Amino acid sequence: MTSQPVLVPTPRLKRARSGGRPLRQNLVGWLFLAPAIALIGVFTITPFGQAILLSFQSWDGVSPETPWVGFANYEFVGSDPIFWASMRNVLFFGVVGFFLGNAIALSMALAVNRITKGKTFFRTVFYLPGVLSVVVVGLLFSFILAPGSGVLNRLLEIFGLGSLAQNWLGEPAIALPAVAAVFIWFHWGFGFLLFLAGLQDVPQELYEAAELDGANAWTRFRYITWPQLAPVTSIVSLLTLLAALQIFGTVQVLTNGGPGYHTMVPTLAIFNEAFVNYRYGSAAAMSVIFGGALVLLSVLQLAITGRRSRA
């Protein structure tokens, strides 16, 4: 195999001589990307452009004509109390999921990281709700939170807390926090897995050195764990936030936005506007406003994270 070292430099020589990449090399690259480009082009980029176009048109979902209506859809959506209620509600889910959901995920990851036996068991159980579908979670909790003799009310009675029994999904003031609690039950396992993976990557020497210096548990967390977890924290935060803001199926199955519009969320409002009210144009305007807000949020978060990791 003495010929190998002699052969290796050849491609580099060829490239230098032709002054750039040979056409064949570019073609091969694009050939590998062709299926991805075709699919993303047809089913993601085209619809993305179409959605913006559709928001300036009127369409009932059936007729082939989609007349141009200018900003009429945006004016209609702008004065639609349901849509703006849904934006406020989803902000609530976002904030609760972000703080409470991530706090639970992080503390459970810290706890599992410190125990000696049964790590796999707890890891398996904690992510288990996360593999269920939104439909299953919605159906299951609509039974558990049912008024009267629903399981939760019944449990409260057994523990002598019968006075706390509620119509969990029927009372305007309670329905929103109840749905948020279901969301957290469903989603925190995901953040937990990422935090746990992040904790296992923290170099143990740091803790050993800190222990020699007499640092207590809080100091070790504050000055070692938390900074070391920063990249994971920002990813988990972004993903939890996006999942909370795009919540759809759980709400649709659990309350369908009710009572009134107290648990309405933007994705469900968009869906109803299109498939119940047959106003696809204003539904598209809603998705442009809402989608735009999400894109802005992601870009902002990525910019902040990017700056922090570069500093």
Added chain:
Amino acid sequence: MTLTEDTTTLADESAPERKVPRRRLRLDQIGLYGLLTVAALSALLPLIWMISGSLQSLPELLANDSFLPAVPQWGNYITAWVDGDLGTYLRNSVVYTGSAVVGILLVSSLAGYALARLDFAGKGVFTFVILAVMIIPAPAMFLAQYKLLISLGLTNNPVGYILILITSGIPMSTLIMRSFFVSQPRDLEEAAALDGAGPLRIFWSVILPLARPGLAAVAVIQGLGAWNEYLMALALFDDNALMPIQRGLTAFTSAETPQQQILLAATTISIVPVVIFYLMAQRHIVKGIGAGAIK
């Protein structure tokens, strides 16, 4: 206080000089296990109740005085399976999920390999497009995707649904595969190139077989995602014979308002495949989520 005494005795026997730290450690562990057990119970109890409820009779379930069924009503499962037409829905879901996963693996491993190993003009542009596309949220697009599928004549059509599933899985999977290929040694590819194999041949016979761990991680993550997809299925399908399980389950719920215990049985049946899959593949799930989100 008995617990404290116990740990002291244990510590005394094994290593007297480390008595104090070890006792603290023990107490600490007991507290941690207590906390984790509470969390585990809150994750598991709703599911256990679902199974228990699915085995009760309707009067028993409505009275709700006992957690466990007096006499397990296995018939509920048969009723749910037959009335809910779950066999059809599950078969559809298996076909949709399987096709989507195969498609995603093929397309994203090709693209990920090109991004990791091949050198060509426009590579940076494509990487940027992939990242940009990942930021576009589904609610901003699904209406226009639906309209597109109408114009292609692909509503109520498995092909349209599968193509949407594949497309939505490509960006993240491509990035996972790219980071996987970047970390692989180049020796085998170079040896194959010396033997005269072309890029596609190298990819198919050398790279793909070696990429099994990366492919497995992508497959389980995207498989779970495709299995649980709901929004697009809700928009696309009104023909019951074509619905995937999630869509079928809601169709069953809203159709003739079947009794609660039957619905619980149907819900339980619907999670069996995904829970078995999860328990078997959870190592890859952890790896896949980590690779997909962090790298």
